[in-house]
Amino acid sequence: MDLFNRTGKMALGSRLRLLTAKITEEADKIYKLYKVDFSPKWFPVFFVLYDEGAQGITSIAEQIGHSQPSVTKIVKEMAKAGLVKDNLRSKDKRKNVADLTEKGKYVAAKMITIQGEDIDKAIDGIIAEATHNLWEAIGEWEFLLEQRSLLKRVEEQKKLRESQEVQIVEYEPKYKAIFKALNEEWITTYFEIEETDKKALNNPEEYILNKGGKIIVALYKNEPLGVCALIKMDDPEYDYEMAKMAVSPKAQGKNMGWLMGQHIVNTARQLGATKIYLESNTLLKPAISLYYKMGFQKIQGHPTPYQRANIQMELDLTQNN
Amino acid sequence: MDLFNRTGKMALGSRLRLLTAKITEEADKIYKLYKVDFSPKWFPVFFVLYDEGAQGITSIAEQIGHSQPSVTKIVKEMAKAGLVKDNLRSKDKRKNVADLTEKGKYVAAKMITIQGEDIDKAIDGIIAEATHNLWEAIGEWEFLLEQRSLLKRVEEQKKLRESQEVQIVEYEPKYKAIFKALNEEWITTYFEIEETDKKALNNPEEYILNKGGKIIVALYKNEPLGVCALIKMDDPEYDYEMAKMAVSPKAQGKNMGWLMGQHIVNTARQLGATKIYLESNTLLKPAISLYYKMGFQKIQGHPTPYQRANIQMELDLTQNN
DNA sequence: AGCAATTACATAATTAGTTATGTAAATGTA
DNA sequence: TACATTTACATAACTAATTATGTAATTGCT
Numbered sequence: 001m002d003l004f005n006r007t008g009k010m011a012l013g014s015r016l017r018l019l020t021a022k023i024t025e026e027a028d029k030i031y032k033l034y035k036v037d038f039s040p041k042w043f044p045v046f047f048v049l050y051d052e053g054a055q056g057i058t059s060i061a062e063q064i065g066h067s068q069p070s071v072t073k074i075v076k077e078m079a080k081a082g083l084v085k086d087n088l089r090s091k092d093k094r095k096n097v098a099d100l101t102e103k104g105k106y107v108a109a110k111m112i113t114i115q116g117e118d119i120d121k122a123i124d125g126i127i128a129e130a131t132h133n134l135w136e137a138i139g140e141w142e143f144l145l146e147q148r149s150l151l152k153r154v155e156e157q158k159k160l161r162e163s164q165e166v167q168i169v170e171y172e173p174k175y176k177a178i179f180k181a182l183n184e185e186w187i188t189t190y191f192e193i194e195e196t197d198k199k200a201l202n203n204p205e206e207y208i209l210n211k212g213g214k215i216i217v218a219l220y221k222n223e224p225l226g227v228c229a230l231i232k233m234d235d236p237e238y239d240y241e242m243a244k245m246a247v248s249p250k251a252q253g254k255n256m257g258w259l260m261g262q263h264i265v266n267t268a269r270q271l272g273a274t275k276i277y278l279e280s281n282t283l284l285k286p287a288i289s290l291y292y293k294m295g296f297q298k299i300q301g302h303p304t305p306y307q308r309a310n311i312q313m314e315l316d317l318t319q320n321n
Numbered sequence: 322m323d324l325f326n327r328t329g330k331m332a333l334g335s336r337l338r339l340l341t342a343k344i345t346e347e348a349d350k351i352y353k354l355y356k357v358d359f360s361p362k363w364f365p366v367f368f369v370l371y372d373e374g375a376q377g378i379t380s381i382a383e384q385i386g387h388s389q390p391s392v393t394k395i396v397k398e399m400a401k402a403g404l405v406k407d408n409l410r411s412k413d414k415r416k417n418v419a420d421l422t423e424k425g426k427y428v429a430a431k432m433i434t435i436q437g438e439d440i441d442k443a444i445d446g447i448i449a450e451a452t453h454n455l456w457e458a459i460g461e462w463e464f465l466l467e468q469r470s471l472l473k474r475v476e477e478q479k480k481l482r483e484s485q486e487v488q489i490v491e492y493e494p495k496y497k498a499i500f501k502a503l504n505e506e507w508i509t510t511y512f513e514i515e516e517t518d519k520k521a522l523n524n525p526e527e528y529i530l531n532k533g534g535k536i537i538v539a540l541y542k543n544e545p546l547g548v549c550a551l552i553k554m555d556d557p558e559y560d561y562e563m564a565k566m567a568v569s570p571k572a573q574g575k576n577m578g579w580l581m582g583q584h585i586v587n588t589a590r591q592l593g594a595t596k597i598y599l600e601s602n603t604l605l606k607p608a609i610s611l612y613y614k615m616g617f618q619k620i621q622g623h624p625t626p627y628q629r630a631n632i633q634m635e636l637d638l639t640q641n642n
Numbered sequence: 643a644g645c646a647a648t649t650a651c652a653t654a655a656t657t658a659g660t661t662a663t664g665t666a667a668a669t670g671t672a
Numbered sequence: 673t674a675c676a677t678t679t680a681c682a683t684a685a686c687t688a689a690t691t692a693t694g695t696a697a698t699t700g701c702t
Contacts, residue, residue: 003365014364016344026472033475033476072653074688092649093696112329123471153443377680378680417682646700652695657688672676
């Protein structure tokens with residue numbers, strides 16, 4: 001299939017489907033070769049009954065990774081072919097216990113020993129001719145996808161790529177409106193604008209910058225979609241507070257919060273800070289988890305002008321992070 | 322999937338199907354992640370149109386390895402989604418030429434560059450974590466199955482195993498009936514019993530053994546299912562003739578002909594023969610091809626008592642075979 | 643003991659493909 | 673040039689799976 005050299009790996013699903021179809025088709029011919037009246041799709045159910053003995057439909061389905069209705073159908077088909085008997089008596093009257101018939105046991109033994117050995121050897125032959133072991137590779141994929149799904153892995157790549165297109169810049173007067181708008185957006189979604197908010201958002205120069213603080217803006221493809229402030233505190237314990245972090249919903253999943261957070265921390269360090277303070281609300285789950293990821297620890301009892309603040313945290317810059 | 326450690330490789334098809342289903346399911350979620358209104362099954366058709374430009378249904382089907390009706394359906398679905406326009410004018414009025422719309426081209430470019438890159442990297446990550454490369458392994462299987470199908474490989478294993486259960490023994494009087502029956506079976510199927518046949522089949526001792534010939538019997542699981550004779554000739558050029566080879570239809574595909582042939586040749590060699598002669602009929606294709614495989618060469622002009630003989634061959638034992 | 647929740651399964655509807663078949667257009671041939 | 677064959681496609685019927693849904697039996701809880 002030359003096609004797949006051109007598509008790249010995003011066609012993995014299609015490519016696998018074609019190979020699967022080809023192999024299933026051959027399997028059918030192989031059963032004919034052995035003159036067994038057997039359909040390849042029966043195999044997993046058949047094998048489980050052979051290997052584990054009589055059991056209910058759902059139990060089989062779980063073992064072979066099929067849906068329960070699929071097993072129901074297959075059991076009925078095999079019953080018709082005389083390989084299986086179902087509706088065996090069991091205490092639980094909901095259960096439909098299936099088991100191999102004598103004929104089924106005979107076919108199974110023959111199929112799994114004789115035929116299985118020939119097929120194993122044929123496949124081992126292909127594996128020996130190849131430099132990459134398909135059988136082992138599939139096993140590894142089953143395991144690795146169990147650990148972390150393909151979706152998750154792609155998500156991470158996406159985030160990584162997009163975070164490379166995020167640029168952090170210093171506040172300039174032209175960003176005044178967006179600084180206000182992005183913050184108002186999340187505040188009004190969950191809470192109400194408080195008096196302290198108004199002051200800072202309407203006069204960032206006066207209330208933040210001129211007092212020795214910083215404001216940064218995150219650009220995604222040159223569009224300002226995130227803001228964050230480092231505010232000088234007048235406190236015996238803390239030098240700076242990280243506050244007014246806001247990311248546009250349009251820029252979610254681009255790692256912007258993390259990038260701005262790291263930038264703010266570095267800035268604080270350069271300004272000689274040893275501890276950073278912040279306050280937030282536990283309603284804002286992604287934010288809280290970001291703070292923990294950055295190394296912030298929960299503290300208690302610091303006075304705050306904000307009504308919505310129900311959690312307070314600090315980051316100790318003297319420790320390695 | 323622990324199941325597949327127990328089944329052995331004959332469950333390869335089932336195992337592949339499960340992996341394919343899982344990956345297709347994830348692919349669907351990945352498209353949602355990128356907010357593209359796109360179904361994974363469209364991908365091969367979509368890609369071909371992107372890569373090769375406008376073309377007819379059948380041409381697409383051939384390239385992607387799908388059936389033509391499948392492509393017809395997919396093209397219609399994509400047309401409905403506004404990604405493709407079909408029924409484009411073409412000289413050949415039977416043809417339904419499809420092409421990407423402007424929207425389709427935009428989506429394709431974005432999908433294949435940006436999304437494709439993320440997916441490629443995610444899959445490369447899995448491949449890097451694994452010790453066996455699934456992508457390469459699939460490519461190798463596509464190639465190797467093209468060379469020699471799985472069916473053929475299994476057939477060979479079967480033949481090999483069964484030929485190990487074939488035992489060649491010397492003629493004994495108890496095999497007189499089967500010697501006659503097996504020969505009569507094939508002769509009457511294609512030709513008629515001739516006078517010369519009757520003599521040899523009814524009196525093998527007198528006409529074959531006592532004249533210095535040999536008869537061997539091939540047993541499959543102790544059942545006599547094949548016979549062959551080495552007949553002493555009274556001829557200036559040839560010492561022996563290989564004749565009366567017969568294999569029961571029940572024993573077809575067990576390599577019996579080859580095994581008996583080799584045995585006869587070895588016997589002749591031990592008896593000091595330098596050349597073996599045989600005659601046959603070109604109607605008997607498997608037999609003729611067996612003789613060629615054994616090293617026999619076609620010759621012409623030797624006198625024969627048989628009407629059905631239309632081909633004559635010899636094997637030179639002085640040459641390495 | 644009585645009722646809600648869960649479980650085990652069957653059945654129906656849906657999905658993504660296939661093979662089989664029909665038909666019009668194009669091509670090949672006597 | 674007429675007619676048979678082939679090609680290109682659509683449509684129908686089938687296959688092997690899925691998800692959705694309904695129902696009876698069992699279990700869990702107060």
